[in-house]
Amino acid sequence: MTTTTVQVPPVRRHGVARPGVRHAMGRVLAVLVPSIAIFVPVFLVATFVTFALRSLSGLSPARIQLGEDATPEAIHRVEAQWGLDKPFFAQYWDWFSGVLHGQLGASWTNGADISTLIGLGLGVSLSVATFALLIGVVVGFALGTLAALRRTTWLDRAITGFVTVISVMPAFVVGIVLIEIFAVGLHLFPSAGYVPAQQGTGPWLAHITLPALALSFDVIADVARQLRTSLVAAYRENYVTGAVVRGLSTRRIFFVHVLRNGLGPALATLGLKFPALVGASVVTEWIFGLQGFGRFANDSAQAGDVPAVQGVLVVSILLVVTFNLIVNLVLARVTPASQRGV
Numbered sequence: 001m002t003t004t005t006v007q008v009p010p011v012r013r014h015g016v017a018r019p020g021v022r023h024a025m026g027r028v029l030a031v032l033v034p035s036i037a038i039f040v041p042v043f044l045v046a047t048f049v050t051f052a053l054r055s056l057s058g059l060s061p062a063r064i065q066l067g068e069d070a071t072p073e074a075i076h077r078v079e080a081q082w083g084l085d086k087p088f089f090a091q092y093w094d095w096f097s098g099v100l101h102g103q104l105g106a107s108w109t110n111g112a113d114i115s116t117l118i119g120l121g122l123g124v125s126l127s128v129a130t131f132a133l134l135i136g137v138v139v140g141f142a143l144g145t146l147a148a149l150r151r152t153t154w155l156d157r158a159i160t161g162f163v164t165v166i167s168v169m170p171a172f173v174v175g176i177v178l179i180e181i182f183a184v185g186l187h188l189f190p191s192a193g194y195v196p197a198q199q200g201t202g203p204w205l206a207h208i209t210l211p212a213l214a215l216s217f218d219v220i221a222d223v224a225r226q227l228r229t230s231l232v233a234a235y236r237e238n239y240v241t242g243a244v245v246r247g248l249s250t251r252r253i254f255f256v257h258v259l260r261n262g263l264g265p266a267l268a269t270l271g272l273k274f275p276a277l278v279g280a281s282v283v284t285e286w287i288f289g290l291q292g293f294g295r296f297a298n299d300s301a302q303a304g305d306v307p308a309v310q311g312v313l314v315v316s317i318l319l320v321v322t323f324n325l326i327v328n329l330v331l332a333r334v335t336p337a338s339q340r341g342v
Contacts, residue, residue, distance in 0.1 A: 128208045190207055
């Protein structure tokens with residue numbers, strides 16, 4: 001006589017998992033909704049002001065293409081080709097609807113697609129800025145943490161002095177020194193140029209290392225100072241005293257209580273650093289022979305290429321908002337203790 005055993009499939013306890021998922025989604029939405037609510041009106045106002053700059057500047061593609069001696073009839077003909085004979089709000093709507101579809105118009109100087117030109121320069125600048133940010137975060141966090149753990153000692157004073165010195169060193173000066181030492185003297189890195197990552201990771205890293213190092217000094221200084229200050233302040237909080245009284249280990253106190261509650265100011269600093277690294281590295285790009293986003297913005301402004309400048313401003317706004325949103329999401333995930341008031 002055989003006995004048949006009926007296997008009952010395990011019952012999933014949806015009620016156990018759902019509260020955690022809902023809590024995580026609620027935390028993400030708590031960050032996304034206010035950020036989007038702020039971004040939409042800011043983006044609308046910023047794009048309107050950006051477009052209005054053309055009318056205020058008095059610049060025209062006819063002046064660039066025909067010169068200062070152009071006749072009024074020739075100027076009107078060229079402006080009509082570019083749609084500048086339409087009413088202001090009609091021009092703005094045509095341009096803004098194109099922006100919403102990722103189309104930033106054509107350059108006044110050569111007629112090239114601005115989205116393509118910005119994409120080429122942005123790829124170079126994002127590569128350098130991302131590597132510079134990575135170097136700045138790793139070294140800055142290490143120095144800031146070490147200074148906080150050895151506060152009031154000679155090591156703390158040495159690190160504080162070091163970050164103070166590098167914070168006042170211009171990136172182009174650092175770049176020249178790096179070229180002299182590592183490119184000209186030691187022949188370890190190329191002195192200029194850029195190789196896309198598609199052509200090989202090794203050559204790509206070799207070409208972006210020196211400019212990234214030159215730009216990372218300011219990030220290192222800001223992250224180290226902010227982290228040291230916030231960690232020292234966290235050590236003075238009552239929850240740390242309570243953890244010491246409960247007999248928790250020094251390592252557990254630092255990673256669970258001090259570090260998670262002290263990361264906020266240092267991470268918030270990165271929200272403005274990354275867009276600045278992308279757009280404010282014109283001189284560094286000149287020194288290292290990089291055709292990046294900052295150099296494209298500078299060349300467009302000097303040439304009076306208003307559509308290109310407008311495209312640069314739109315992309316800059318998107319970079320600032322996007323990276324700050326990422327930082328806010330990381331803060332919501334990394335520092336939950338501070339949100340609970342622990």
